[in-house]
Amino acid sequence: YMVLILLVGSLLVFLYVAHVSTARDVLTRKSINTMLFSISVTVSSFTNGGLIPTNESMAVFSSNQGLLLLLTGQILAGNTLLPVFLRLVIWALRGLSITRAKPEELEFMMNNTKALGSNHLLPNKQTVFLAASVAALIAVAVTFFCCLNWESAVFAGLTPNQKITNALFMAVNTRQAGENSIDCSLVAPAVLILCIAMM
Secondary structure, eight states: OHHHHHHHHHHHHHHHHHHOHHHHHHHHHTTOOHHHHHHHHHHHHHTTOOOOSSTTTTGGGTTOHHHHHHHHHHHHHHTTTHHHHHHHHHHHHHHHTOSSSOHHHHHHHHHOHHHHTOSSSOOHHHHHHHHHHHHHHHHHHHHHHHHHHTTSGGGTTOOHHHHHHHHHHHHHHTTTTOOOSSOGGGSOHHHHHHHHHHO
């Protein structure tokens, strides 16, 4: 699971940066190797390290929606939604039959999580509750970010879609990786309190 996320994530980030000139120009201007950037940002996002090879974290990429969305998925897959993604991977493997494990074994894994001794694979009901609560918390945070900062300097120069993408990226990062796509010193105080409460 982890190797798959890290390899595919690094490849997707590399392809994005290689094909989107605004992202590529940032790395060229800072003399950062594209492949090393892709690997380090993927590992950092998935493992919630928050270590980005640019001085400004992800703020220099605030207009690159694709990159922010790729990293948002990796952050969630490596932290809060890990049990959800694990269950989805097992479900997909069971349906695709591309593994040496028999479908019955995969079914056993999904139905007997306590017998496996793994705390990361939750029972079905708990997985659904986890996904719903994470989605609700993120939705509340995005709503607050947008409502209280829409016309402020936080989102200056961004299109409405970019504002929403940055709000989503920041909402996910309040509980996880600590990567910032906006200047946190400009965020409305009520949103900062919400971020602290969500941590």
